[in-house]
Amino acid sequence: MNKMKLALVATGAAVLLSNTALAQNIAVVNGKPVPQARVDALVSQVAKQAQPGQPPMTAEQKAELQKQARDQVVLREIFTQEAQRRGLQKSPDYLQQLELSRQGLLIRALFQDEEAKRKINDTDLKAEYDRLRAQADAKEYRARHILVETEDAAKKLIAQLKAGAKFEELAKKNSKDTGSAENGGDLDWAAPTNYVPAFSAAMVKLQKGQLTDEPVKTENGWHVIRLDDVRETQFPPYEDVKPQLEQRLKQVRSAEFVEDLKKKAKTDYKFSTEQQ
Template structure:
């Protein structure tokens, strides 16, 4: 008898009765194995790693990468490797936390609820700002308003601030006799910011000061000093104007991002206030 039935069949040109059944079973087995291999490969492609027998889906890495990108950081291949390690480390730590039953504690549940509220509110505000952007026309109008309020003249002034009117009067007398303003300011001024700089207040719009100071400042010409002490909520001032110039305002494009941020915050604050007013609170 030949060593293999196939050799016998070929030599006699006859096939076993169950030949087709055997071939069909082998074909089905091969097809099943191929399907399993394909499914396995697909599952591996969808998973980042297997940690202690638990699959870590690649979507976690994608979500973390999106957060990094939103923060303005480029997701380089090196960064992606670091994020992969971060996702795996989190899974390791999460599994241990689950083992210890941390997720069942009241404190954990309270913190999760606070985190849920924070995320939902953040998304609510982000959606509002996305649907209600500040137009360029609004930005320009706000800039023009700012320019009108801060235009005109700027003053480069110095001052000496003291507690008592008699002190200010004595300083004025000393200055009129030739005393140096900068030296007296450094020694006697109560204003630590300008005092250390000889009373220098740098360039500023007069409206940026308290009303009493502004009123006295506007009466002075370049090089002039107040003849009498100027009283304000801070004490008594001796003021001198070193120079006057037309206001130097930044160009619209330079301050456009800051104006946009400020107006977006204002719109969001108004939205929040509107929701609070509409809410029925008992």
Template sequence: MLKFSKFVLLSALLATAAGAQAADEKAAADKPAALVNGVSIPQARIDMRIKAAAQQGQPDSPEMRKAIRDDIINLEVISQAATKNGLDKQPEIAQQLELARQSVLAGAYVQDYAKTHPIADDVLKQEYEALKARVGNKEYKLSHILVESEDEAKKVEAELKKKGAKFATIAKAHSKDPGSKDNGGELGWAVPSNFVQPFAEAVLKLSKGQVSAPVQTQYGWHVIKLEDTRELKVPTFEEMKPNLEKRKQQEAVQKLIEDLRSKAKIE
């Protein structure tokens, strides 16, 4: 019983100390950092910018804090001048200000929703297993030649069958893909699921060194070469967890937006 009483007392003291610290922090945040023509710039505004800078990897220093304070003072000075000239009353400027206000509110709402609706680990693990199944256990080193028509693709195919023909040379001469043409059609290492379905299906049918028949996708006609394969080392769940969580949160937010729209009266 004595141990329990001590525990309760300790908890109360810690709660009181935490409350006092929070109150001190709030008082410090409410304290004006500067006055510009009688307008107060709260310390909280500067602290917010300092926090954002730290999150971007900028080291905290007196010089950095001074630069941020000066920047915010400059913004206040310019804003007051703009307001004095009536710019805030111009329709276009007023719309921009309203959009900025809505953007901040919407961002806060989404962040609050993500905080109060965390993604459960079992959901993330299901997503991880589905991802593993989708990407498989093999990577493919690919090259391709992209042309506009089936006739062009067949001509490329025939040219590749000629003795001494080099895929890279023909890709540089004929491919319409600006991202790979200059590299001889090289796409590098990838998993089939990275590509559109007809392309992926064609890749899975190829043996090392083999060239596909012409394949049509929404981008045009492809002639694909499988250069090599290797075992794919899938990152562990813990390594993938932050990305999986971000993806599932984005899906949840998208659903939230759809739900809000469905309940809204939009005319």
């Protein structure tokens, strides 16, 4: 009798475990179960790709994402089974791509692990903010320019401007810089370091409202420059740029990590590492 009871209990447990396993599967394709875990992994991957500051998904959006993920996972299983039926998993190209994918996943895990070990705190961010602020130019300039192909063309424009022509109109008609031409040559507020040296050197010598007496040559062509205004640099508040600072520091630390690993590795290159 006791043996019979044990057998019944064992049978019941097996059925329960079987039902639990089935509940964890979203489908069965040609006899092969497709686990819910694949859906969860795909949803998690999509969530990680969300942009910083993006609002959280609504309940409806989450439900739709789950549905799309389930459909995608089942379809992938169908495709995978067909590829295996054709023996494609044995092809050299597949095996090579598989190895590259394996390396890619490991490398991503490595950088995530390194980032977790070197967490960026407020002290780091404020130090970077102060460093960038100290390096910033003291003044910003608002200038206009007209960019043309030749020095003669630039000289003619300067003569017209000195004779009373409007800078904005000449810029719209003649400037090769299409980005600023429509705005009458306006370059908006910018630090001198935003421009090539020859341009910024000529610009900072001007007084408000003054025009360059001679054309300015750069690799882009010949410029006629007018300085409209000057102001103290408007450096953004710390809280406004905190996300960008964090992203910048992550990139800097990532680059340092790469260089450190390259230095530590005993690598015998079989090719030239010099740039052509």
